[in-house]
Amino acid sequence: MPNFSFLILYVDNPPKSAGFYADLLGRPVREQSPTFAMLPLSDDTMLGLWSRQAVEPAATGAGGASEIAFTVADAADVGELHREWAARGLAIAQAPTAMDFGTTFVALDPDGHRLRVFAPGAGS
Incomplete structure (x- = not known):
């Protein structure tokens, strides 16, 4: 069985959201581009922040539902x-x-x- 290791939220502005979570949780941003950012939630789990405009396949549904x-x-x-x-x-x-x-x-x-x-x- 595969291990759970990643949680992805679809966001409007990945760099802005990465700054928000890095500041709130005191954790470093590990990867960042205009459409994606990533930082650790724990030693085993990463938080991905993916631009809802760039995600493939396109995301449906209301934002903020997670x-x-x-x-x-x-x-x-x-x-x-x-x-x-x-x-x-x-x-x-x-x-x-x-x-x-x-x-x-x-x-x-x-x-x-x-x-x-x-x-x-x-x-x-």
Whole structure:
């Protein structure tokens, strides 16, 4: 079975999105061109940012329909990251909330993709 190693988001401006994610996550951009950028999410997983105008075959559907989830240790970490990301000016789609799976909040990247932060089990 193949290994999961890459997540690709279709974006309007790959260099701009790469700068956003590099700054937000504190990770270096590994590759960048006008139509594609790439940076590590972890040691084993890369984030690709591909121009929605250049992707082959052409992408269909609304932009910003994807979600990336980040796990933190506890509800206090959820609240702390929420405050930090809101202070950076990220749009917040969902304030910290206790849900069945834990405590979570959702921010949006420049293309409207959801960035979910959660602490498993912390809200149940």
